Amino acid sequence: MPVEKSLISGSTSMLLLKLLSEKDMYGYEMIETLEKRSNQVFHLKAGTLYPLLHSMEIKGLLNAYEKEVNGKIRKYYTMTKEGKKYLKGKQKEWEEYVGAVRKVIGGVSIGRV
Amino acid sequence: MGEFEQYIKVVEEQIRCKRAVPCIEEEMKSHLEDQREALMRDGMEEKMACKEAVRQMGDPVEVGIMLDRIHRPKMEKSLLAIVMILSIAGVLLQFLSKGPLKSYILFMGIGMMIMIGMYFIDYSILASHPFLFWFGIGAGGVLFLLLRGGGMVNGSFGYQTQQILLLFAPAYGGILYYFRGKKYKGLFLSLLFLLVPFFMAIYTVNLSGFFILFPVFLCMLGVSVWKGWFGVKKILGMGIVCSPLVVGVFATVFAYASRGANSFQKERIEAFWNPEKYAQGAGYLTYHLRNMSSGFKWFGEGIGYNELVELSSMHSNYIVFFLVYHFGMAAGVLLVSFLLYLIGKMLNLSMRQKNRLGTLVGLGCTGVFFMETISYILMNFGGFPMSRIYMPFLSSGRGQVIHYLFMGIMLSVYGNTNVLTEKTMGFLHATSSNHSGK
Numbered sequence: 001m002p003v004e005k006s007l008i009s010g011s012t013s014m015l016l017l018k019l020l021s022e023k024d025m026y027g028y029e030m031i032e033t034l035e036k037r038s039n040q041v042f043h044l045k046a047g048t049l050y051p052l053l054h055s056m057e058i059k060g061l062l063n064a065y066e067k068e069v070n071g072k073i074r075k076y077y078t079m080t081k082e083g084k085k086y087l088k089g090k091q092k093e094w095e096e097y098v099g100a101v102r103k104v105i106g107g108v109s110i111g112r113v
Numbered sequence: 114m115g116e117f118e119q120y121i122k123v124v125e126e127q128i129r130c131k132r133a134v135p136c137i138e139e140e141m142k143s144h145l146e147d148q149r150e151a152l153m154r155d156g157m158e159e160k161m162a163c164k165e166a167v168r169q170m171g172d173p174v175e176v177g178i179m180l181d182r183i184h185r186p187k188m189e190k191s192l193l194a195i196v197m198i199l200s201i202a203g204v205l206l207q208f209l210s211k212g213p214l215k216s217y218i219l220f221m222g223i224g225m226m227i228m229i230g231m232y233f234i235d236y237s238i239l240a241s242h243p244f245l246f247w248f249g250i251g252a253g254g255v256l257f258l259l260l261r262g263g264g265m266v267n268g269s270f271g272y273q274t275q276q277i278l279l280l281f282a283p284a285y286g287g288i289l290y291y292f293r294g295k296k297y298k299g300l301f302l303s304l305l306f307l308l309v310p311f312f313m314a315i316y317t318v319n320l321s322g323f324f325i326l327f328p329v330f331l332c333m334l335g336v337s338v339w340k341g342w343f344g345v346k347k348i349l350g351m352g353i354v355c356s357p358l359v360v361g362v363f364a365t366v367f368a369y370a371s372r373g374a375n376s377f378q379k380e381r382i383e384a385f386w387n388p389e390k391y392a393q394g395a396g397y398l399t400y401h402l403r404n405m406s407s408g409f410k411w412f413g414e415g416i417g418y419n420e421l422v423e424l425s426s427m428h429s430n431y432i433v434f435f436l437v438y439h440f441g442m443a444a445g446v447l448l449v450s451f452l453l454y455l456i457g458k459m460l461n462l463s464m465r466q467k468n469r470l471g472t473l474v475g476l477g478c479t480g481v482f483f484m485e486t487i488s489y490i491l492m493n494f495g496g497f498p499m500s501r502i503y504m505p506f507l508s509s510g511r512g513q514v515i516h517y518l519f520m521g522i523m524l525s526v527y528g529n530t531n532v533l534t535e536k537t538m539g540f541l542h543a544t545s546s547n548h549s550g551k
Contacts, residue, residue, distance in 0.1 A: 026143075027140065027144050028143075028144050028147040028148065032151075045169060045170065045171040046141075046144050046148070046169065046170045046171065047170045047171025047172065047173070047175065047176035047179075048171060048176075048179075050137070050140065050141065050144075050176070050180070051176065051179035051180050051182075051183055054137075054180065054183050054184070055183050058183060058530075058531050066536070072143065073139075073143075074143060075139075075140050075143070
């Protein structure tokens, strides 16, 4: 079920960081995992993902390294300390936002605004 | 397969900085392949899977434009602004101290052109041709001496060769980068390479150049060891880095005790320790500088004027002293802290580079600025023997140019922060011929 784009864009970096807080991943893996976890709600296009990852790397939220898996060299991303801090802040912000929305419209789950 | 390449090509066409391309290309290709394989596993036929994989990527032009916005050379405007302010302060000081204003401005102009030129040069050439630069600088120094043909001036060739010698500092970044990960062998070879500037400094009897450079070299080496770039044990590695210090101290004492230092320098150094004794000869400057320093005020002109000091090339060797004496210590503190702020900024910028070559080259430039500034200030107040040292951007002479050159290298390092990763560098140098054909 596709969701309105603007709803995702701001928090995509938060979602990616959340994934990376569990383990290091490469780009394709992130898209796949995100899709699975969100029951196909979040279908992130690779064309959006990579520029986002690169800008997060430049901001110092992520670090990248290469690792060979099954004969294929992949670029893995890992979260930095700064990334951890950023995630914490974003998560808090998001919870406040969701709480506020809930209060206004009463008991509606995220993603169906 | 053609479809993937077509897609990537369109993405790349949007990215203006071609140096950033190889890294992006590989990641995208790998993604497309993963996607295709996944689709085929779900039962899609190869051709369809390729098409679908490309479709799922998103509009290539849009993606390319986004990546272009991210991977773009940056200009560090604040560094540039500080250099401009210091240069203007330099002109003012030269004017006030009756320095050679015309030649000062001329060298400043040449320097600025070199600085801008360096910004546009990709500093990674230091990694692709480390030895060319290293021995090239050495050969350049020797050639310079031969062409000049003259003998010593005041017991040293150092007046002219020091600036060439200083070029070894950023070039050493290339050497260390080359020997990275090569364990103890790499560490020892990195030390061995220091023999080139060492012998040049000894041969040209350039003690101040030696004093400025070697701490910088050892610092660069120390950072490499400490960060684990050689892959050697930290403690043992640091011990090896410090070993030349011990050897150096012994060698200096030995050289000094024997006839290593020639009589002129020997007298100058002795005069430095004991200026009262040599107050009429080699020690007169140190003697008077120290005497006059006691008459400084925080604001305004100091007391205890002595024309002997005023006569001796204020604009080149004692510009900070000039400033403090005539305008007070507050002016001196202001100017020096401004310069130290610049150096701090350069250090921060170097250490934050992800590209190790960038860190090392930046450290080389920063270290030289730092050592020069500190020794110049010490010299100005009688805390360091008189020698031909420059205050970056402020004192006059041909050597002014080198500081702009170093700043240009810094700008190139910073500018390439988001463009030139170590991986990209590997690509560029390994397949430069392949990529140029695109």
